[in-house]
Each structure stands twice: as structure tokens, then as C-alpha cells.
Amino acid sequence: MARQNDVLQGTLDLLILRTLKHGPAHGYGIAGRIQRISGEALRVEEGSLYPALHRIEQLGWVKSEWRLSETNRRAKYYCLTATGSKQLLEAQKHWGKLTAAVAKVLKFA
Amino acid sequence: MSWVSRLVCSLRGEKLDRDLSDELAFHVEMKTRDLIEAGLSLEEARRQARRHFGNLALTKERTRDVHILRSLDALARDLRFSIRTLGRSRTFTGVAVLTLALGLGANIAVFSLVHGLLVRPLPFPDPQNLLLLSAVDSKGREDFISYTDLQDWRRQSKSLEHFSAYVTQSVNRTGEREPERLNGAFVSAEFFELLGARAALGRTFQAGDDQPGAPPVVVASYELWQSQFGGAADFLGKKLILNGNPFTVAGVLSAEFRFPWSDTEIWIPYPYYPNYRPGQRGGANAAGFARVRPGYSREQAQAEMTTIAGRLAAQFPDTNRDRGVRVCPFQEFLVRDLRSSVLLLWGAILFVLLIACANVANLALSRILSRDREIGIRAALGAGRSQLLRQLLVENLLIAFAGGCLGLLLAHWGTQLLAASQAETLPVGTRVELNAVSAAFGFSLALVGGLFCGLLPAVHVLRRDGAGLQDRGRNASESRQRGFTRRLLVVAEIALCLVLLAGAGLLLRSFARLSGVDPGFRTANLLTLEYRVPRNKYPRPQQQWNFHWLVVQRIRELPGVRSASAVLALPFSGNGGQTTFFLPDRPEPPPGSELRASINRAAPGFFETLRIPLLRGRFIEERDHAAAAPVAVVSQTFAQRYWPGQDPIGRQVRLPEFQNTAVTIVGVAGDIRHSHLEDPQPVQIYLPFAQHPHIFSTLVIETRSDPMSCANAVRRAVWSVDRDQPVWKVRTLESLVSRYLAWRSFLPRLVSGFSAFALLLAALGVYGVISYSTARRTREFGLRIAVGAQPRDVARLVLGDGVRMTLAGIALGSAGALFLTPLLKSQLYGVSPSDPLTLLTVAILLALVALLASYLPARRALRVDPVTALRHE
Numbered sequence: 002m003a004r005q006n007d008v009l010q011g012t013l014d015l016l017i018l019r020t021l022k023h024g025p026a027h028g029y030g031i032a033g034r035i036q037r038i039s040g041e042a043l044r045v046e047e048g049s050l051y052p053a054l055h056r057i058e059q060l061g062w063v064k065s066e067w068r069l070s071e072t073n074r075r076a077k078y079y080c081l082t083a084t085g086s087k088q089l090l091e092a093q094k095h096w097g098k099l100t101a102a103v104a105k106v107l108k109f110a
Numbered sequence: 111m112s113w114v115s116r117l118v119c120s121l122r123g124e125k126l127d128r129d130l131s132d133e134l135a136f137h138v139e140m141k142t143r144d145l146i147e148a149g150l151s152l153e154e155a156r157r158q159a160r161r162h163f164g165n166l167a168l169t170k171e172r173t174r175d176v177h178i179l180r181s182l183d184a185l186a187r188d189l190r191f192s193i194r195t196l197g198r199s200r201t202f203t204g205v206a207v208l209t210l211a212l213g214l215g216a217n218i219a220v221f222s223l224v225h226g227l228l229v230r231p232l233p234f235p236d237p238q239n240l241l242l243l244s245a246v247d248s249k250g251r252e253d254f255i256s257y258t259d260l261q262d263w264r265r266q267s268k269s270l271e272h273f274s275a276y277v278t279q280s281v282n283r284t285g286e287r288e289p290e291r292l293n294g295a296f297v298s299a300e301f302f303e304l305l306g307a308r309a310a311l312g313r314t315f316q317a318g319d320d321q322p323g324a325p326p327v328v329v330a331s332y333e334l335w336q337s338q339f340g341g342a343a344d345f346l347g348k349k350l351i352l353n354g355n356p357f358t359v360a361g362v363l364s365a366e367f368r369f370p371w372s373d374t375e376i377w378i379p380y381p382y383y384p385n386y387r388p389g390q391r392g393g394a395n396a397a398g399f400a401r402v403r404p405g406y407s408r409e410q411a412q413a414e415m416t417t418i419a420g421r422l423a424a425q426f427p428d429t430n431r432d433r434g435v436r437v438c439p440f441q442e443f444l445v446r447d448l449r450s451s452v453l454l455l456w457g458a459i460l461f462v463l464l465i466a467c468a469n470v471a472n473l474a475l476s477r478i479l480s481r482d483r484e485i486g487i488r489a490a491l492g493a494g495r496s497q498l499l500r501q502l503l504v505e506n507l508l509i510a511f512a513g514g515c516l517g518l519l520l521a522h523w524g525t526q527l528l529a530a531s532q533a534e535t536l537p538v539g540t541r542v543e544l545n546a547v548s549a550a551f552g553f554s555l556a557l558v559g560g561l562f563c564g565l566l567p568a569v570h571v572l573r574r575d576g577a578g579l580q581d582r583g584r585n586a587s588e589s590r591q592r593g594f595t596r597r598l599l600v601v602a603e604i605a606l607c608l609v610l611l612a613g614a615g616l617l618l619r620s621f622a623r624l625s626g627v628d629p630g631f632r633t634a635n636l637l638t639l640e641y642r643v644p645r646n647k648y649p650r651p652q653q654q655w656n657f658h659w660l661v662v663q664r665i666r667e668l669p670g671v672r673s674a675s676a677v678l679a680l681p682f683s684g685n686g687g688q689t690t691f692f693l694p695d696r697p698e699p700p701p702g703s704e705l706r707a708s709i710n711r712a713a714p715g716f717f718e719t720l721r722i723p724l725l726r727g728r729f730i731e732e733r734d735h736a737a738a739a740p741v742a743v744v745s746q747t748f749a750q751r752y753w754p755g756q757d758p759i760g761r762q763v764r765l766p767e768f769q770n771t772a773v774t775i776v777g778v779a780g781d782i783r784h785s786h787l788e789d790p791q792p793v794q795i796y797l798p799f800a801q802h803p804h805i806f807s808t809l810v811i812e813t814r815s816d817p818m819s820c821a822n823a824v825r826r827a828v829w830s831v832d833r834d835q836p837v838w839k840v841r842t843l844e845s846l847v848s849r850y851l852a853w854r855s856f857l858p859r860l861v862s863g864f865s866a867f868a869l870l871l872a873a874l875g876v877y878g879v880i881s882y883s884t885a886r887r888t889r890e891f892g893l894r895i896a897v898g899a900q901p902r903d904v905a906r907l908v909l910g911d912g913v914r915m916t917l918a919g920i921a922l923g924s925a926g927a928l929f930l931t932p933l934l935k936s937q938l939y940g941v942s943p944s945d946p947l948t949l950l951t952v953a954i955l956l957a958l959v960a961l962l963a964s965y966l967p968a969r970r971a972l973r974v975d976p977v978t979a980l981r982h983e
Binding site for chain 1: 143
């Protein structure tokens, strides 16, 4: 069984990747989107968001680029790579299996 | 992001930091904006945004850590993996590490020598402005300076300061139970100040200590104070009787000051030097120093000194005519003789390292080839090319690092060995030791070596196309390519080895020639010793001669002695002198090109004791005493050069430095080598000791048995004439010549050692390549035998491979040798750098060794069983 930390980390990665499927965004935008779409249920701590973003950038799942934001300021935009899309599919499948397994255990344990 | 950009990232940490700050600042700003839109004031919005964000610094740190952790993580993984794989193939690791360690260790040791000798500054303050002053004649020959001249220079020079002179000589110390001899140095007052010497007790010399009428003081060495006077505090102010004069000890020098020799024990003001006469300008025998004054350059100093010398030459034409002055940085002067041989040594050892690296590279390449399957599997499992390369690099660097550490250990011993064996030849103050610089050098070399050795396997990994498992042996063209690289490496190794062997061969041959040179006198069963009588006890020359002759006669009466005599300067003792002379029977040469010859003074029996042959006339005899006609004996070369085909007996030679006496030649003696065995033209003049006495004398005694067994008897014989006369350097003449040869054998021995090691490495390289290719071609050989080839033919195939490589290597190496060996010219005696016999011999030696190395795997090929070979699929 994966460690608590890894599950959380993996979950955050999944959320970020899914968010970016809509299109490129900067860190603030990603956090906002997750918050909005989850109906304010999920609030991503900035202290976790940015390390995660940099980590998955190193893994090659996203790539970054400095652009002018909508407010005419310089911001770092992230977008999904091909590897990232593949990884997203994998992670979604894995998430599905995980939740199904947890549900089973809760029902019958 | 590939690992390359990650590496770049961690290197460009600054940019990363700035970007990160910008990114986080943007986030805070956006948050503030939203809060303002929600209705808060500017400051309130900002404060909340900040607080909401939490600890900005912590976030920054955690994000930064992501980058570092990834790289470190990957590195740690690679290290663990590399250690595991290297541990599995212990033979490869062991051989590679050992080979590199030997090559690196030797290089580090020689580098320490080069660094300590040529690079590291002298242990004096401001060493680059410390200049040696020497007198030069119109031909540029260097000579010692005269103390009187030095005083004029001091008065007249503006660009130099702290003019000092020194000369070393043994000093007689009496007043104790036994007379003893101390290693003395006679120095001027500013000497210690010039060299920055400090006193451990009392003081060093100060201005005025060398003036006439000053109280006689001396300064002792730390070593002398501790060993002979027990480090007692009352040493200061103690009265010592040196050369018959009383001196007071003014101070003791600090322990690390060792100049001019590491065993100098006592420093005395220059005017007390026995060969010094105040106001005398001729007979220069001091070494001179000065320091460049701040604000002046060395060139200015040289120009000024030349002017001053010219002025003195005009003022004192008898003594100073054509005596210029040359200034030279002291460090340069000290290492002048050694520089070329040390650099040669370094070149040789670099060659060895190259060969070692080639060997390890070959080993690494063959290992990679054998790990083909493993790499293929890893690639299939998703390892990118960069990952494989990185792991390969880590592996090779690990080997290089291990080799470097072991090499450092070997270098530690090697350096100690070098320093100890060369203690006498190296200038004083040279420290040959393993220090931070040599360690840094060693590790840089290891790094470069590791990268080089990993280069070929890396290229191989890069060339693999696709992640598919490579089918072993099927792809013929690719294996041929790989084989070519390996063979090329071996050819290079053989070439390098040949150059090294050629150098060693030439040096050995030259040394053999040198050892075979007949010095011109006998060396067996000859005891020698030296002494100097104090001038104040024996002021008149006649008294000095009487003393020496009485000593000789007493020694002749000893039972173990066959014959004995005395001479001023013994061959190979380091003593000796030169003089100008004129031949009255022909026109005088123009000033500046006077004739010069070695000059010596011999007592009756000298030539006979040393078995120097008499070629014409007679030797010096007892009838050549002070009141008799002035005569001389000359060497054969002297006679042949100036009176070719004629009889020189009865001719005259005028000696301006000996009261301008005209001596008559009474005999011609065989040539002897006086200071170097390579001395090509010994032009020598011998004067009767009785007619030209001196306070110094060297006794030569032929003994019936072992010379040293008579040493005590001889000492007592001297003391029977004067109880207070110390003698020193009691040794055999044979040991002097051997010592000279040993000194000259250092370079040949080392280079030969290196070449032997290189030969071994090259042989291993050949063996490795041939046996590997034989193993891979087992199936092919099986096929050939199965279709009717004889085992002999298969063996010939294998051997042919080795022969081709060897021939190519030898051809390449011969070209290289012919190009490089002229560098050895200064070290060779009697052998030309392009000596064909030596080159041929080493080429044959190398060929035989290489062929043997290919023969052994060839034998294995002979035993290939076709059935098993074919089944080897």
C-alpha cells in the first residue's frame, strides 16, 4: 500500500494534470480552477501547489513558459505535454481502481 | 525536462531563484487583486493575501528542494547501482582501479617534484626579487664574485639593496677534547636580513658586524645548538675558538633556516674567510646576492650593474678587465641544472598514464559490449539514453575516483622515495611532498582520465539505435566497427610504449657508456681525507708546506699503507680550479679570449699513488722545492693541443694568477677526468705543492687492504704532527666516483622503470583485445575447422591480428620516437638521440612481447572443438 504522502501527492498531480487539460494556466489560475470546479471543496495550499508543479515539470509531464497574463504582468504558464496526457490517463485509471477498492473494503470490512 | 537541463538548472541556481520569486510574487499579487475586488482596502487585501499564502519563504524552499532532491536522488541511485555492478565484476574493477592507481600515483609523485622544484617559491621573503650576482667574462662564462667588488657595488648601486656575499668552507674548532670540523659559511652583515632569517635565540648579524675592528661574533644553527650544546641557555655569549680565533656566539638561528646548505652549522663574518685579503680583487670566490629595490625592475638593475662593472673595469684593469656582472633570479639559478631532467621525467610519466588510460578504456569498452543484453533490457524498460549515459559516467568516475585515492596513497610513498633519494641533488629549501596542490592535480587528472575511459563505452551506448535487444554477433559490420576502435587503442598504446622504451634505451646506453669511462686514475684501495691548517698558526707558506709534507711522511710509515701523497684538489671531490695562462712562444691572444686550463697542485708521489701514467719526462719530485726552478707537469691533451707532434718538455707556460711565474714543463701525464666523467678535453696543469703551498690539503693514501680500516691510523698520524688539527671527509676515492655515477643514474633508472611498466600495460592491452576477439569468434572458428581448416590456420588468423597491430604500433611509435628523442640530447653521453641500434633493439623487444601476448590466446584458438563451438549459439 502506498504511503499517505504518496497518495496525496499523486492525487494533487492528477488534479493539476486534469486542470491543465483544459488549456495552459499559471499557478494561481490552476489553484482557482480546482477550487471553483470542486465547488470550493478542494483548496490547494500554495505551499503544496508550487513544489508539485515544479516536480511534474521535471518529470516531463508539463512544460512551462513565461507569458504576459491577462493583467499584463509576466507570469509562468504551464501546459500539458504528450507524456503528461499519457500520464493523466494512467493516473485516472489508477484513481478509479483505488476508489473502487477502498469502497469495497468499506462495504465489507 | 531532460537531465541535461536539470543539470544546467542546478548550475544556474540564481536564475532559478529569481524565476521562483517572480512566480510566487505574481500569485500574491493576483490574490491581492481578487481581495480588492471583493471589497477590501489595498493594505488589508495585501496583508490577507500574504497571510493566506502562508510562509512565502518556506514555500520557496520546498519548491527549491524539489529540484535538488531530484538530481541528488538520481545521483544516489546511480551510485548505488554502479557500486553493485562494479562489485559484481571484481576482476574488471580491480584491474582498472589498479592500473589507473599506478599511472596516477606515479604522475602525482613526479608532479610533486616538479611543483616543489620549479613552481613553489623559495622560503625567503619576496623570492622573485632575490637576485644572484655573478661575474661574467666576455665569453659569457660565469664566475664567483669578489667581496671587495661587492662593497663597491653596494656603494654605487641605486636599484639594488642588501648586497650580501657568502662562501662556505669547513671551519676548525679547537679548545675541546678533540679538534672538530664545522660546516661554516662566511657571510656579510646584511646576509640574514636579505634572506629574512630570524633568530631563535639572541640575534643574527647586523650592520657593522663585518667591519674591521668589530667584536668577533658568530651565529650558530639551531641544529648545532641542540645537538652539540644540548640547547643550553648559556650558549649565548659562549666563546668558541674557530680557525684559531676566539668568537662570541651572538645568536642561534630558527630551526627552519638552512642556507646555503642544509648542514651549515656556523655563520661567521666574511672578513674572517681564510682566503680573503682586504682590498684584494682577484681570486674571486664568493657568491653574491642582492634584492631589487622597490620601484626598480630587474632589467634596470642589470643595466645599472653592467655600468658599474664597466666603471670598475676601467678603474682596476689588472683584475677587473672584462668582468661584467650578470643578475639572475635566484630560484632560476637553483633549478637550472635540474629543470630539463625533471621535465623529461614528467613527460615520460605522462606517457605511462596515457597508456594506462588506453588500457582501462579498452577494458571499459569490452565490458560494455558484454553488458549489451543488460543495457538492452534496461532500455526496453524505459531507461532513456541520458539515464544510461549518466549511469555509465558515474561508474567510470567511481573507478577513476577509487584509482585516484589509491594513487594518492602510492604517490605518498613515491614522493617520500623521490625526496629521500634526491636529497643531495635538490637545492636546499625544496620541499617535495604531497600537498593540497598535488592532491588537486591528482584528482583533476583522475577526473579527466575517468571521462576519457568512459568516452568510448558512452559512444557505443549512444550509437545503439532503438531499445530492441541487440542480437549478439549477428551484425557483422557493427562488431567490426567496435573492433576497430579497440585495435586502434592498442596500436596507440604500442606506439607510446615504443617511444618510452626508446627513451629508456638511450638513457641506459648512455649511462652504460658513462660508467665505462676510464677516469684516468685508479680508484681501488685509495683512502682520502681533507684538512685545512689555521692561517694564524701557520702564517708562512713554507710552514704550511712543511706541515703537509711531514704528515705525508708520517703516513707513509704506517704498516697498512703502500704509498701516500697530497694534492690540493682531489678528482670528484667537488674541489678544483681554473686559471688563465699564456704561452710565451707564441703571440698573446686578444683580451677576452685568453687560454684557460684546470690547475692543481700536487706533492711528490701523487701521480704514482693514483697510478696516473707518465707519458713523457718526469713527475713532480722532491727536488721541486721552493728554492728550485719553477716547473709544472701538464696533461696529454694540453701537450697535444699546444705542441702537436712536438716535445713539450722544456717549454714554458706563464701563469698570471701565480705571481706571473713562468713554469717550465718537465713532464706529461695521462689525462684524468677531474669533475665529470663526460669531460671531453681535460686540459690540466699540475704545479708542485712545495712551490705553491696552500693551507688546504687533500691526502691520498694507497692502502694494502680495505682503505677505511686505516682511517684511524691516518688520523692519529695527522694528530701526531699537530694535536689540534681536525680532518674531515675521510672516505675512499672509489666511493666518490660511485656517488657521482649514482647521481647520474637516477633518470635512466626511473625512466626504465616506467618503460617496463608501460611494456606490461601494452602487453596486457594486446592480450585483452586478442583474447576477447578470439572468444567472440569461437563460432566462426568452429565453422572453419568443421569445413576443413587446420587448427594451425585458425591460430594464424588470430596471430595475424596481433602481428598487424604490433607492426602498425611500432611503425607509428618509431616515427614518434625519432621526433621526440632529440629532447633527450642534454642527458645523453656518447649516444646520439637517433641511434638506430637502440631503436631497433627496443622495437624487437616490443614486438616479441606483443607477439607473445597474442600467442597465448592463439593457443586457445587451437584447442577449439568445432562441435562445442557450433553449439555455442
